[in-house]
Amino acid sequence: MAWLPLESNPDVMNKYLYNLGVPDKYQMVDVYGLDNELLGAIPRPVLAVMLLFPSRKTQDQPEIDEAGDKEVSESLFYIKQIVNNACGTIALLHSVANNLDKIQLEEGHLKTFIEKAKPLNPMERGELLGKAEGIINIHKEVAMEGQTEAPEPTEPVHYHFVAFVQQGGFIYELDGRKPSPINHGCTSDDTFLEDAARVCKQYMDRDPDELHFTVVALTAT
DSSP states (O other), X not given: OBOXXXXXXXXXXXXXXXXXXXXXXXXXXXXXXXXXXXXXXXXXXXXXXXXXXXOOOOTTSOOOOOOTTSOOOTTXXXXXXXXXXXXXXXXXXXXXXXXXTTOOOOSSHHHHHHHHHTTSOHHHHHHHHTTOHHHHHHHHHHHTSSSSOOOOTTSOOOEEEEEEEEEXXXXXXXXXXXXXXXXXXXXXXXXXXXXXXXXXXXXXXXXXXXXXXXXXXXEEO
């Protein structure tokens, strides 16, 4: 099973979220740089950050510190990725579903999915997503609307989305390909964007000759 890959394009992502039932006071925006001056231009509050990075890996590239000795909150909403090219959708779902104390979802496909998925384990949530026709159909529609020509679902894609969210005073990386969420240490409402940028820089530092990284943020207006 494979979907069309989602482009790292805030306009496309916003259309996707709004069609799923996310109120339009929330929006994805581009993060044009990770230094403090450019981060200062991002509207606050920032609820989540998504990173698109090259997923090709060579043996001499160091792994990102997965902080395996740090506790992971059991209340995180985490989905295992079992559908090829679904990482963009899963990163968006992770971004929204772990901020429902702030986001009041409208009736729609996303609210229905989360309600059904809450009592399930991460693998079962991934399987449920693979059958969520409403989400799948909207994904197909918006994945065709990016600025670049959409590849065939079966074509290999060498880029991958992960999401960063905060919960309980910690920043978590949510990647549906990994065994569990990763705790990257302490954060706060005031420092979350900067703390997420720090982890994004770790990805960039392991592949310094690669230019194809993009970062977007989920913000509230």
